[in-house]
Amino acid sequence: MLSPRIKLRHLQAFLEVAKHRSFARAAERLAISQPGVSKTIRELEDILGTELFERGAQGVALSQSGLTFLRHAGPAIRTLEEGISAVGDAHQGARWLRVGALSTVESRLLPTAIRRWQAIQSADRVGVNVVAGRSAFLLSQLRLGELDLVVGRMTEAREIRDLTFEHLYYEPLMLVVRAGHPLAGIEPLAPGRLTDFPWVIPPPQTTLRQQVDSFCVRHSLDLPAQLLETLSLPISHRYTQDGDAIWVAPREAVIDDLEAGRVVELALRLEQQGGSVGLCTNASMEPSLALEGFCEVLREVAAER
Known part of the structure; x- marks a missing residue:
């Protein structure tokens, strides 16, 4: 009591x-x-x-x-806020989901799932609020009850702890360059040649950056002097296309460009299997029918990969 x-x-x-x-x-x-x-x-x-x-x-x-x-306190306040909102919006049939998105799912999985989920809804208004950012921030928001769900690659994140993670598929990081890059098509490729060019890599204290650091340790590499640290896919894409940078990119972020021949994967694997991409929820929050339905759509879209 x-x-x-x-x-x-x-x-x-x-x-x-x-x-x-x-x-x-x-x-x-x-x-x-x-x-x-x-x-x-x-x-x-x-x-x-x-x-x-x-x-x-x-x-x-x-x-x-x-x-x-x-x-318990975060979800409790969130549930109270939802109750107040539901009473105020009941006549409009409003429904909202607050989703945290990591860069590993921003290009295909999440947009596809949102479109499909909205298409199968009834006449009720459907709203999805997507918040992008680092896993540590998004998971803290989920724990506070500020988000209903976080989607992406985060199994290495220490912040998961008492949250519930469901695996969907494995997603590797890739070393990609623009078509016509000096290193494109060279096989075998000596790791030491990578540091002759600028890199685009995830920022420190992210789960993706841990894989970059592990790669450097395995191949006795120091990070090059010219670095662009960002999780922004548009900035990474343009910077890579307009110069000789090497982009450490999630496969989902570059699959369209790979298929179109605009970028090329280097003949040096950064990861073999890749990291586990999935959805993370707060078990202390009572899931809504909207959230359960959206998670099911996410599973379907992921299975089609």
């Missing part, structure tokens, strides 16, 4: 501090003073009989108790 001493303001303050890892930024978001946020968090910790945050010179971090509480 919920303690009557726990108020909505306690939960809101807790979620904002957990999200921003800062009492000051939480205070800005809540439009109250920083001492007011600190007092509210202390009240909540007194009620629960445990510390929810570990304070340090670099800010605050969730304690183990805080992580446990977050698994």
Whole structure:
């Protein structure tokens, strides 16, 4: 039974501090003073009989108790917000899904699944809000209840922990260059030649970057001086097409260009099997019929690969 001493303001303050890892930024978001946020968090910790945050010179971090509480508090607030929204939008038949998308599924899987899912809906209005970003950010939003689902390659992500991951298929990273690149068609290709050219690679602290670093270790390579670190597919594509850069790209992102001959895979495998692409959900959140239906469509589209 919920303690009557726990108020909505306690939960809101807790979620904002957990999200921003800062009492000051939480205070800005809540439009109250920083001492007011600190007092509210202390009240909540007194009620629960445990510390929810570990304070340090670099800010605050969730304690183990805080992580446990977050698994339930985030989805609870999200469910309440959905209930309020559902009452307000019932006459319009509105339906929304909030989906986190990693770059590994932005080109084919997710757009195809969204179109197919919307096509099989009834006359109800269907809305899908897609948030792109790094796995650490998207999974934290899923844990907070800010997202209903995260799709992409994330099995190496430490942030999955208590979330539920369902494998769909394996997706390799590839070394690709524009057609006519000096290294195109060279076989066998000595790994050392790669560092003569600029690279386009995922940013640090991403699951994809871990594979790039492992590749460099296996072949005793140092990253070249000219680097473009980005998860943006349009920027990576244009930068690669207009120069001599080597792009470490998810296969899905370049499959159309490979088939059209606009880019070429180098004769040096970065990965053999690739990473597991799948969908991640928060088991503490009650899935809606819309979410269950969308996940089923994702499975169907993935199986057609």
